[in-house]
Amino acid sequence: MKRTNFHLIFIIILLLLPALACGGVDQLPNVDDVAGAATKAADAAATAVVIAEQAADAAATVAASQQAQDAAATAVAAATAVQNMELPDTTALREKFAALQPDANGNITVTVTDDEMNQAIQAKQAAAEQAGEENIVQDAVVDFTGGYIVLTGNITSPVAAQLTVSFRPYIADGILQFEVVNASIGSVSVPPAILAGAEATLNNTLTEAMGYMPANITLQDVVMSEGTMTITGQKN
Numbered sequence: 644m645k646r647t648n649f650h651l652i653f654i655i656i657l658l659l660l661p662a663l664a665c666g667g668v669d670q671l672p673n674v675d676d677v678a679g680a681a682t683k684a685a686d687a688a689a690t691a692v693v694i695a696e697q698a699a700d701a702a703a704t705v706a707a708s709q710q711a712q713d714a715a716a717t718a719v720a721a722a723t724a725v726q727n728m729e730l731p732d733t734t735a736l737r738e739k740f741a742a743l744q745p746d747a748n749g750n751i752t753v754t755v756t757d758d759e760m761n762q763a764i765q766a767k768q769a770a771a772e773q774a775g776e777e778n779i780v781q782d783a784v785v786d787f788t789g790g791y792i793v794l795t796g797n798i799t800s801p802v803a804a805q806l807t808v809s810f811r812p813y814i815a816d817g818i819l820q821f822e823v824v825n826a827s828i829g830s831v832s833v834p835p836a837i838l839a840g841a842e843a844t845l846n847n848t849l850t851e852a853m854g855y856m857p858a859n860i861t862l863q864d865v866v867m868s869e870g871t872m873t874i875t876g877q878k879n
Contacts, residue, residue: 736763736848741855749878751860754871755849757787763848779840780806790867791824794841804828808841812872817861819853819874821845 736759743751761784768778783796792810797803806828810821821842826833862876 735759736852737855740852743856743860745857745860745878751856751876751878752873754873756871757785758870760785760787760848760872763852764844767848767851768844778844779837780844783841783844785845787867787870787872792821792845792867792872794844796841796844798828798837801834802828802831804831806833806837806841808833808838810842810845812865812867814862814865817863817876819849819862819865 736755739755739759740753743753745751764783764785768781768783771778780794780796780798783794786793786795790811792812794806794808794810796806798806807826808823809825811824812819812821814820823838823842826838826841828837856876857878859879860876861879862874864875866873866875
């Protein structure tokens with residue numbers, strides 16, 4: 644009896660296996676569906692990479708544009724600052740000469756300080772730089788001392804160095820002139836062009852100012868003191 648039951652159970656199991664097998668296969672995902680889903684996922688990932696790259700390029704373009712705008716704004720501000728730069732007063736020295744009046748004997752006397760000269764020199768050099776002109780002697784400063792006009796300044800050629808030139812002012816044929824007494828650029832001899840540039844710094848500054856003197860004045864003498872230079876002349 645037990646043997647018969649075992650056979651019966653075995654036969655039942657054999658009959659059920661195909662049905663179980665069919666039911667299990669139906670529940671598994673289709674291979675084509677899985678492949679399609681994977682392809683869609685890969686496409687979506689590729690699209691996301693492209694969008695990310697485009698976003699990065701756009702961000703870089705915006706950053707570069709902003710940098711360009713900032714640079715342009717800085718340049719405009721610098722140009723405006725140069726245009727609005729207040730140059731040193733150029734009128735003090737020439738007004739002093741313009742105000743000269745001969746006395747009862749026709750004589751004139753004018754005293755110029757080295758501070759007034761330096762203010763005028765600074766103004767002329769600043770104006771030259773603003774106009775794009777080159778100053779052979781840059782940052783020129785004069786001292787009236789020891790009977791001389793001692794000019795110091797910076798040069799860039801033939802070497803970068805400080806230049807020092809001592810001038811003795813004198814009057815010749817009613818004109819103020821300058822004699823070079825000493826000149827040095829360290830151990831290098833001073834080229835004539837630099838000496839001429841140094842002398843021109845004085846001549847241009849004083850000549851412009853003295854052009855405002857009353858007409859028909861002939862200069863007679865120049866006397867140097869500490870910090871001052873006194874010029875005398877007479878009306879013709």
